[in-house]
Amino acid sequence: MTGLLSRAAGRVAGRRRSRPDPLVADLVAALGPDRVQADAAARYLASRDASIFSEGTAGPVCFPASTEQVQACMRIAARHHRAVVPRGAGTGLSGGAAPLGSPVVLSMTGMNSVLEVDLDNRVAWVQPGLVNLELSRRVAAHGLHFAPDPSSQQACTIGGNVANNSGGPHCLAYGVTSAHVAAVEVVLSDGEVVVLGGLEAEPGGYDLRGAFIGSEGLCGIATAVAVRLTPNPPAVKTMLAAYPDAASAAATVGAVIADGMVPAAIELMDARAVAVIEEFARAGYPRDAGAVLLIEVDGMDGGAAIQADRVVAIASANGAASVRVAADEAERARLWKGRKNAFGAVANLEPDYYLHDTVVPRSKLAEVIEAVGEIADRHGVSVINVFHAGDGNLHPILAYDSRIEGMTERVAAAGEEIIEVSLAAGGALSGEHGIGVEKRDHMDKMFSPADLDHQNRLRQAFDPHCRMNPGKVLPSPHSCADIASLKAADGALWG
Amino acid sequence: MELTAPRAAPGAGPGAAAAVDEALAEFAAEVGPSGPVCVRGGGTRWCQGGPGDPEARVVAAPAGVIDFEPAEMTVRVRAGTTVADLHQTLAAAGQRTALPVRPSGTVGGALAVGESSPARLGLGPVRDALLQARYVDAEGRVVTAGAPTVKNVSGFDLCKLLVGSLGTIGLIGEALLRTRPIPQTERWVRAAGADPKSVLGQSRTAASILWDGSAVWVLASGYEVDVEADLGELAGLGDFEPADPPELPPHRWSCSPASAASFGPERLGGDGRFVAEIGVGVVHADRPQPPRQMSPGAARLNDQIKARFDPTGRLNPGRRP
Structure with a gap:
């Protein structure tokens, strides 16, 4: 959380530049002048993602248009002993695209074509810069869609989804990105192209x-992805259950799963979330609710109706004051609009927010939410819970004003404690945002030295010199070569 | 605001500190840090990946279901447990896993071989069932991959690397598996002369569609009302009647779904028998698939993976996935 410092450093470095850097000259020779930007503004834009983490300063930013150009960038970076950091739309929430070690940044958003829709195999070959929702739009005429639907799906790219093994509400029933990718064409750190899967x-x-998939840019850069396409379900029923408190909403989640159903999605929003969402999006959530569950079931008509009836019964038995079933597509869209705009709505509450991401067993949801509330209270931070309750994936939003002295540190302290209680409940560090720089130094709370050693072996099999996105995911004692890769840039012009 | 130390929360300890139970510790000791070693489950796929080194010491993973939480839809099981025994335990709560059931086939064997059930279309592939694995590595250490939750992106996905690795990365001792509800109804039906691609396009309940070049079998699966409705629609594509599933020829071919749906006896020398899994791409045939070529880049990555995880080549020598 050193945003101001690194921003200032970036500006100084930009001014210092007086004659063409040999690295930039090589990149321009390979890609053309329009596809390489080395001015301070471009490098500043490439130095952040959507997280609150702002470590690092971008070196030259490249906008490759083809696999060959990505290969050329990799080879040039290797020749100049520079790290490479890929980036998509920059919607990541763990600092995964933060440019540590003044790397060459490869912005993949220009490679955004659908290369082929192969209906016989129900896959599409797409370029990594294609926006997630655009993919589903492009195959909608065939009655198909791409199942992973992160909240950022209007902006995030398929390449970013692959890097982070992204999820979304509907991954409860349909699985995360890994389950929906058949093959990936990858450029390795030495410039070689290989098709995986x-x-x-x-x-x-x-x-x-x-x-x-999920290697956060540390194993190479995806240049084409064969995504699996999922048939749209013929029947969908979307319900909104309102509760007096979050504990009864959480209890409903376990009861629904124990009943033998895997709904398409179960999202929980607490009282504060309902208030800010209603203010912002007018989704029709009952403003007096202590918590609401947005539950969606799908399938064929008969089965969807049976599941919806069971959900209504279980919700009521667990204390729901009301359960509304969306009457039509418009009402369904409105209910989802509230959920998908929750993070934007938080901006009405405080100028800054830290969107956390941990996973706990479903049976521990109620007690962990309570513990998260106590942690936030103790640190004087507002917390809003909007999360994928069906798979135990918590997303506490810590809303704050960074202009208040000491507030950023309090948020960081609260964030660490949320990690502690989640792991102590038998959970995991991250359900969908990834580790990046955010949780890198917490990895040894979840994994033993031997576990981390094996993760590093996997990474080094792909990238023996640790030139790809160095300084992420693995804490430094487990990724010694990172240090060399990061230090290589210290004396460089772009440092 | 005063900072205080985090409170101890209820539940199990963090993954890093999670205890290795006695059975797993004994298995790790048996594997030890040196000498060629291979792990044997039920032996149902013993010839997979080439002939093993006969000099390698044979070890077996411990057995037993450790913890089954129906409301979590997860089960923690020792790798030496047979899938049939596991499924018997799970069935009491109306659940099962995506692992294929073979007489005497074990959980560890199913994961190491990585072959999915013929109902992969409905159940998903084996690789998506493994949430966490505890395995013994080439140095004899117990290593944990993945997380104890149904969703996790904490670090690299070593579970994916383990599934189908034939025990050449590590020897799986314990697994946390995703479970799934057993559907209300499952019924095999068969129609001679039906078009498999049309059936795939039409059916909304098929957990498996098998085709032998002339007849189509469908495993209709789900709520009774949906199965009835689906079979009603399928009647337009063929004369579907209740039937037993076909016997699957012994050899396994891996094709694309499109290629499996247009498979023909000409690919088996003109007179071969086959059963293709439509929508999946596995073809069961009466002769082995000709060797497939891996690209040089992929082959090099495979070699590097093996060299990093097992530098002395002691784990399951002679075999490679």
């Missing part, structure tokens, strides 16, 4: 596709 049912060798 394949359209065939059981590609030979190790599941390198699976190992690559």
